[in-house]
Amino acid sequence: MDDVSKVLKRHAYITKTSTSLIYAILVSIAVNFFWTPGHIYSSGITGFAQLLTTISERFFPMTITTGVGLFLLNIPLFLLAWRAISRQFTVFTVITVFLSSLMIQMINPIQLTHDPIICAIFGGAVNGFGTGLALKNGISTGGLDILGIVIRDRTGRSIGSINIAFNTLIILAAGTMYGWPYAFYSALSLIVNAKVMDMTYTKQQRMQVMIITSRPNTVIDSVQNHLRRGITILHNAEGAYQHDSKTILFTVISRYEMGELEEALLESDPHAFASLSDTVKILGRFYDPMP
Template structure:
């Protein structure tokens, strides 16, 4: 059921992209960012549909994603690109409104919803989404900001080919898309997790198996009961919270859990970091 639900979300997100492109952006020559934007430029300059250009230009980037992000991710991405391309072939290119500014705003919002939903379910729309995801794996940078930065080059291209007024509309659309993506795709948001439990060893073992994070473990004592407890502290991503909560509850339903948003993480965090075996530091290797 999870796979079916994921496929449906990616499908409707991709159709939403095709709708936003053909109904809001393309009629006013307001471009999307990255490879999709380049495909739009080529479609406006040649008789070939933007959906066809989208497939052609995405091939080398999807090959790179296959090597770095895995087969499931690329399978979902190919599925998304195919659905978007087909939807752009069948959805008519027509103006919903004559106001280019309104089109850039609403088109940017719809594209952001579509892209954010697709990425959240481990897919992409190809192009700079893949490049952005590869970069955010190495740095704690919001994906929307990263994609916005990469896509800004399309603004300058469109400015030289068409007009700088349209380029500014494009910049507004891309910026709004980035904001919406960051509202939906929250993997860059880090949370501080503190667990006070009488089953510290079991909780620690399960967390290490599931998170591949370092955990700081200290001894504690209940002030009222006098019971000896373990205090576990680590930092997780917003996505990981979804399975951390039920995991802890299944081991110790009476555990005290405190969760706070963390502004910044310094030191080792990801499983592919070069962990330093420093006692008492959350970013230590997989031991406590």
């Protein structure tokens, strides 16, 4: 059993490291092929690193490249993650940010186009896919992600307002440095980035599930063997067609868990009826396996 556990753990480490490399390549493509030629700023710490590069080019005798700036700006957040989250989380975050900085430095820009709209859309899409892929595999890309996890764990609140304020400053900086139309282009890139990331990373999207079954105990056992979710039971339901006795089960899952739910239902009651709908907001305890 210990050998199996070691193999699974090693496989998880290899998967995370490989995903870190893929993300690093994608973010370097977004920065070097689209954002930099189009004078577009990214969100978060990456955008701050781009801004630092622009300022150092114009006003400092030495240019601080985006790759170097990205790593340096993340160092205080690494220390915060080490103390407040976990060592394993911090190690993989350092690996991801280091590879991203390295790839941004190593991959030479290809001047595909200078059209700011094209650069905004495709840069945002490439980076959004990379970020979503990283989050889907349990990897943080550094930056405000770390601050968000710490604040969420300590206060139960998100840092949505902090994100909005920070990214608003980045957008205004783009307008100041390159002209105000580029503020709107950067905002467009942020929107595309967020939409593609949501399409790729579905773990944060909640769904309400209603299951109608005549085998409630079997279904409950199967679902809870596959998923760590609580279930509410409504007894004495009746089917309108054959007037047979039914039980209604309610739970909430993430969209990422839909496949496991379907597998659990097929194993326990292939004739069960299940309805899934998007949930706008959840109040109360909802298990989140992310750090």
